[in-house]
Amino acid sequence: MAEDQELVRQVLAGQTQAFEALILKYQQPLFNYLGRMVGERESALDLTQEVFLKAFAALHTYNPNYNFRTWIFRIASHLLIDQWRKKKIPQTSLEPPGDEEGASNFDPVDSRALSVTARFEMEELIRRVEKALQKIPVRLRELFLWRHVNGLSYAEIAEISGLPLGTVKNRVFQAKERIRAFLEEKP
Amino acid sequence: MTCFSIASIYDYLEKELTPEKAQAIEAHLQSCPHCRQIVEDRRRLLAACHSLPDLPLPANWAQSVMAKLSRLTPPTLIWLLVFLTSSVLLLSSLGWLILSFQPSLAASRLPFIKLVAVGLARSVIFLAAKIILTLATTLQALVLPSLFPHAAGQNFPLFPLELFFSLIFLVGLGSFFWLFWRRRLLAVK
Numbered sequence: 001m002a003e004d005q006e007l008v009r010q011v012l013a014g015q016t017q018a019f020e021a022l023i024l025k026y027q028q029p030l031f032n033y034l035g036r037m038v039g040e041r042e043s044a045l046d047l048t049q050e051v052f053l054k055a056f057a058a059l060h061t062y063n064p065n066y067n068f069r070t071w072i073f074r075i076a077s078h079l080l081i082d083q084w085r086k087k088k089i090p091q092t093s094l095e096p097p098g099d100e101e102g103a104s105n106f107d108p109v110d111s112r113a114l115s116v117t118a119r120f121e122m123e124e125l126i127r128r129v130e131k132a133l134q135k136i137p138v139r140l141r142e143l144f145l146w147r148h149v150n151g152l153s154y155a156e157i158a159e160i161s162g163l164p165l166g167t168v169k170n171r172v173f174q175a176k177e178r179i180r181a182f183l184e185e186k187p
Numbered sequence: 188m189t190c191f192s193i194a195s196i197y198d199y200l201e202k203e204l205t206p207e208k209a210q211a212i213e214a215h216l217q218s219c220p221h222c223r224q225i226v227e228d229r230r231r232l233l234a235a236c237h238s239l240p241d242l243p244l245p246a247n248w249a250q251s252v253m254a255k256l257s258r259l260t261p262p263t264l265i266w267l268l269v270f271l272t273s274s275v276l277l278l279s280s281l282g283w284l285i286l287s288f289q290p291s292l293a294a295s296r297l298p299f300i301k302l303v304a305v306g307l308a309r310s311v312i313f314l315a316a317k318i319i320l321t322l323a324t325t326l327q328a329l330v331l332p333s334l335f336p337h338a339a340g341q342n343f344p345l346f347p348l349e350l351f352f353s354l355i356f357l358v359g360l361g362s363f364f365w366l367f368w369r370r371r372l373l374a375v376k
Contacts, residue, residue: 019256023249028241035242045245052252125235148236154203173194180232 004068011059019059023052026069029150030076036133036145037080047083051076067156073146074160080142125183132182136175143168144175190222191215193229200230 004025010018030051035044054075055062062071133141143161146152154172158165191199191212198204199212216223245251 016256017253020249020253023252027244027249027252031242031244032239041242044242045248049252049255053256056256122231122235122238125231126238126240129232129235130239144236148233149239151237169194173197176197176229176232176236177193179236180229183232 005064008059008062008064008068011056019052019056022055022068022072026072027052029069030072032149033073033142033145034076034080036149037138037142047076047079051079054079067159069152070156070159073150073152077142077160128183129179132179135182136178140171140175140178143171144179147172148176190219193225196222196225196229197233200226200233 004022007018007022011022027048031044031048034047034051035041038044038047051072055072058075062068133144136144143157146157146160147154152160154165154168157163157172158168161168163171195204195208195212199209202209204212212222216226
């Protein structure tokens with residue numbers, strides 16, 4: 001985290017190129033989040049790009065005593081709400097990457113420890129979780145993604161969303177149980 | 188011992204519990220096959236959630252964003268132009284006000300200031316009048332004399348100045364619209 005603050009300091013001191021390190025660090029987490037919140041790949045890419053443009057323009061307002069990750073995710077969340085209000089983008093998830101495309105990025109937990117059958121089952125489960133994500137309400141999906149795809153703590157999510165910690169935990173719980181309920185349905 | 192809630196089981200799996208409560212759950216799991224099943228079920232779900240693949244980004248995407256950032260940084264010259272046109276517009280308004288309400292000043296020994304002020308003021312009026320005349324010529328007779336009585340009887344040979352300052356005015360107006368658009372693009376909540 002201190003690394004982020006140092007990069008911000010460098011950018012504000014005029015070394016604009018230091019911002020590229022921040023883009024490289026946060027492009028994938030932000031795209032994973034926005035891509036699964038937005039319907040189209042191109043819209044998600046545009047949105048992710050706009051998050052960085054906004055962050056760059058507002059970098060002087062960033063307080064280094066706070067977490068940069070929560071700051072940039074808050075920008076992304078506000079931008080998303082703004083775009084939805086203007087009805088510029090849909091609210092469905094991206095289709096999960098196809099087998100060929102996803103295979104290179106796919107790295108299941110303890111995959112090497114699983115047998116071939118268990119690995120196949122896990123891959124199938126992941127595919128179905130991805131589909132189930134599209135069916136849960138966006139207000140739950142967003143918190144779920146922050147927690148279980150971006151790996152943010154509940155406290156960080158509360159900070160980004162402005163919701164009480166208990167509400168955040170409750171909504172993430174609801175999201176997981178709804179996804180689980182969808183998984184129980186016949187594929 | 189009563190079974191734990193599913194929310195507590197998630198907390199246990201996500202290591203969100205105090206060591207004491209985690210131990211209590213582990214002790215309970217030794218003797219409760221029902222809860223063991225729930226734990227295994229949710230453990231698999233969480234493993235799948237944490238293994239959702241990265242959505243593929245285009246190659247060299249960060250560099251393309253950096254290229255756009257450099258284009259967004261406003262050139263100093265444009266900011267200078269915006270500042271100058273804003274100042275010119277402000278001065279022209281002031282000049283027009285002074286000349287309108289203090290005719291004696293217009294007749295004073297300040298030919299250069301008078302020239303600039305009247306020229307600027309008339310250029311603004313010229314543009315406004317053009318727009319108004321195009322929209323409704325019938326309003327001309329009613330609106331212009333009543334608004335600009337001092338200019339009505341005078342004859343300033345300043346048409347080239349009017350044209351020049353009209354151009355400056357348009358550039359200034361364009362700059363302000365550009366600024367407004369840019370602020371919309373970059374404004375952060």
